[in-house]
Amino acid sequence: MKHTVVALMEDKPGVLNRVSGLFRRRNYNIESLSVGHSETPGISRMTVVVEGDERVVDQVIHQLEKLINVTQVFNVTHQPTVIRELALIKVKATAGTRTEIMELANVFRARIVDVSATSLTVEITGPEEKVNSLIGLLRPYGIEELARTGRVAMVRGGNGHSDEPDDAPQATSESK
Amino acid sequence: MRLTGAQMVWESLVREGVDTVFGISGGAVIHLYHALPEYPIHHVLMRHEQAAAHAADGYARATGKVGVCLATSGPGATNLVTGLATAYMDSSPVVAITGQVATPFIGTDAFQEVDITGITLPITKHNYLVTDIRELPVVIKQAFHIARTGRPGPVLIDIAKDVQAAQGEYQYPDEVHLPGHRVPRNDISSPVQQAARMLNEARRPLLIAGHGVILAGAEHALVQLVEKANVPVVTTLLGIGAIPETHPLCLGMAGMHGEAYTNLAMSEADLIVSLGCRFDDRLTGPVSQFGRQARIIHVDIDSAEINKNVVVDLALVGDLKDVLPALIPLVEERNRDEWLARIGEWREDSAKRDILGRESDDLVPQYVIRQLWYATQGNVVVVSDVGQNQMWEAQYFIHHRRRALISSGGLGTMGFALPAAIGVQFGLPHEQVWVTAGDGGFQMNIQELATVVQEKLPIKIAILNNGYLGMVRQWQQLFFEGRYSGTPLLGPDFAQVAAAYGIPGLTVREKSEVEPAIARAVHSDGPFLIDFRIVQEENVYPMVAPGAPIHTMIRRPEASEQG
Numbered sequence A: 001m002k003h004t005v006v007a008l009m010e011d012k013p014g015v016l017n018r019v020s021g022l023f024r025r026r027n028y029n030i031e032s033l034s035v036g037h038s039e040t041p042g043i044s045r046m047t048v049v050v051e052g053d054e055r056v057v058d059q060v061i062h063q064l065e066k067l068i069n070v071t072q073v074f075n076v077t078h079q080p081t082v083i084r085e086l087a088l089i090k091v092k093a094t095a096g097t098r099t100e101i102m103e104l105a106n107v108f109r110a111r112i113v114d115v116s117a118t119s120l121t122v123e124i125t126g127p128e129e130k131v132n133s134l135i136g137l138l139r140p141y142g143i144e145e146l147a148r149t150g151r152v153a154m155v156r157g158g159n160g161h162s163d164e165p166d167d168a169p170q171a172t173s174e175s176k
Numbered sequence B: 001m002r003l004t005g006a007q008m009v010w011e012s013l014v015r016e017g018v019d020t021v022f023g024i025s026g027g028a029v030i031h032l033y034h035a036l037p038e039y040p041i042h043h044v045l046m047r048h049e050q051a052a053a054h055a056a057d058g059y060a061r062a063t064g065k066v067g068v069c070l071a072t073s074g075p076g077a078t079n080l081v082t083g084l085a086t087a088y089m090d091s092s093p094v095v096a097i098t099g100q101v102a103t104p105f106i107g108t109d110a111f112q113e114v115d116i117t118g119i120t121l122p123i124t125k126h127n128y129l130v131t132d133i134r135e136l137p138v139v140i141k142q143a144f145h146i147a148r149t150g151r152p153g154p155v156l157i158d159i160a161k162d163v164q165a166a167q168g169e170y171q172y173p174d175e176v177h178l179p180g181h182r183v184p185r186n187d188i189s190s191p192v193q194q195a196a197r198m199l200n201e202a203r204r205p206l207l208i209a210g211h212g213v214i215l216a217g218a219e220h221a222l223v224q225l226v227e228k229a230n231v232p233v234v235t236t237l238l239g240i241g242a243i244p245e246t247h248p249l250c251l252g253m254a255g256m257h258g259e260a261y262t263n264l265a266m267s268e269a270d271l272i273v274s275l276g277c278r279f280d281d282r283l284t285g286p287v288s289q290f291g292r293q294a295r296i297i298h299v300d301i302d303s304a305e306i307n308k309n310v311v312v313d314l315a316l317v318g319d320l321k322d323v324l325p326a327l328i329p330l331v332e333e334r335n336r337d338e339w340l341a342r343i344g345e346w347r348e349d350s351a352k353r354d355i356l357g358r359e360s361d362d363l364v365p366q367y368v369i370r371q372l373w374y375a376t377q378g379n380v381v382v383v384s385d386v387g388q389n390q391m392w393e394a395q396y397f398i399h400h401r402r403r404a405l406i407s408s409g410g411l412g413t414m415g416f417a418l419p420a421a422i423g424v425q426f427g428l429p430h431e432q433v434w435v436t437a438g439d440g441g442f443q444m445n446i447q448e449l450a451t452v453v454q455e456k457l458p459i460k461i462a463i464l465n466n467g468y469l470g471m472v473r474q475w476q477q478l479f480f481e482g483r484y485s486g487t488p489l490l491g492p493d494f495a496q497v498a499a500a501y502g503i504p505g506l507t508v509r510e511k512s513e514v515e516p517a518i519a520r521a522v523h524s525d526g527p528f529l530i531d532f533r534i535v536q537e538e539n540v541y542p543m544v545a546p547g548a549p550i551h552t553m554i555r556r557p558e559a560s561e562q563g
């Protein structure tokens, strides 16, 4: 199963390296990872999508928490969250297909952000499934370039992410 | 106060209580060495940076204080790597200081430039590259704090050469501000109650004492718990000394080379309480079969250890120094006669197979180690190397004191013992320190004999010389068709090598020479080396075959069957 983990970390050189090094070394299966500034100056916010069972995601969280530069880690998988991804898709377009592609984009509320004689660049934002479907529909026209940001996530409502971070790990009572 | 960066380093170390550092000089630390004589810190010149890291590690393990090592950039820094990985695996508080090329040269592949913070990322608890003198005091403060708090570990500080030479205003912070450094302080009362209930209800409970008990300084509390609850305890290799091995409820070291009764107790228990142990595969065997009949409670200061290797029924994240005193009042005295009697039977059976019961004039390593224990009554600190010799030491030396066995467990680093012993001797100047090593591992850092002499350290050395990389040879004999590929080992005449360094030594070939040789070493004022030419193809038993469950052991033959 896929889990979404949000981590806040100091915005310092090498921190991303520490995080990605940890994932590689511990052999975690990371689907996507995206980082950017958070609301606090000097603190970056990272969203990671981890593939694995509860035990794996617990491990990821506790190992991340051990990094000195990581200040907080949340598992938002089981909370109501807004999940978004942005993709830029450059798709082949001829005089014959251009309108079709634009209509498709329209249906997905995607935007055409660049037009050339032979291609269109579409920008789409949404949950991954939505991005996936548009990509699927555009594929037959010929995708020349694709850039996806990976998932970013935010818990709905409440007052920011001040809700309790995960503390002590839970022992599982399932049999060994 | 205006200081150079180099002075700031030493000033801060003095404030952290450091009085000894282990290192080797070079271009990128020449400013540090220049400032050193102004400070009350003894610098121990090692002969290899790996040895400097092991010495700092040995110092830390023996004293519980942070050990410090120092190396220049490039090859000096990379030589530290094995030592840092060793300290990291065994949670030893070490601070390593390396010089880095000057800031303008960083990233240019300058002479002796290496990305040591990148290289040591996965083998340090944290590391720093300092390129601004204003950060230096804070970084040093943080480094020591991180190294010794929570689960201890090594921290590396890489300091650019121009930062060492620069001048700046020095103010050492009183406190650290590290929001990302969590030392567990959660309320443990509820899991402690649950743990007590499980322990009280268990009919065949067993404790596993790991290195964490010693790191937490919770040895005394462990004995109290064991006695009050009347529950037997096994240790890991690094947990040896967490409880006196002379204690009737101590079953000794468990795992791949644990005694049969020890491992049987572990596999027959209905409750296992792990205290500061991380369920290493050398202890557990295949985890799917570990503790088959047991519920498992895992007490650890590091939450990431919970459910990492073994899935447990109850997690208790906290410092054993807090957990054990909270647990003791809640546990009840229970009659465990039946369980203890069963263990007693297994124990007798093991004793019957003990090789020391065998009549023979062969110079076997087990005898050497037992004689060493006998001659010293265990009142020495043993620093063991890696291989068969390490296991024989663990099996046949009876450790009744805390922090009196120092060994590389997690990484299993050959060459650890001699340099680590140098650190141990500096940490414990009034103790007699013994190195036990194989002929292979000893040759990996043999150059440190020079350090022993230069520093006038009275370290005693016992080499269990079997002419093989013995542990590997044993595996080849048992599991690889007896093909001794790459394991026969030609060694020098170690006593003559010692003599060349100015260390007296003896070569022992006969069983009858063991006792007098050890007596001479014990009573000599300075260092002493004994080269024991032991039976070459002796094996370490019992042995759990790799991949086999922990209760299936290759046993020693019974005394009557022994040749």
Ligand SMILES: Cc1ncc(C[n+]2csc(CCOP(=O)(O)OP(=O)(O)O)c2C)c(N)n1
Pocket: B385, B386, B387, B388, B389, B390, B411, B412, B413, B414, B415, B437, B438, B439, B440, B441, B442, B464, B466, B468, B469, B470, B471, B472
């Ligand atoms: C640095 C290092 N290299 C290789 C090994 C693998 N290894 C483990 S035990 C062993 C043999 C050790 O031989 P020796 O030091 O003579 O000790 P013995 O087993 O004979 O007592 C080897 C090569 C290791 N643990 N560490």
Ligand SMILES: [Mg+2]
Pocket: B438, B439, B440, B464, B465, B466, B467, B468, B469, B470
């Ligand atoms: Mg050997």
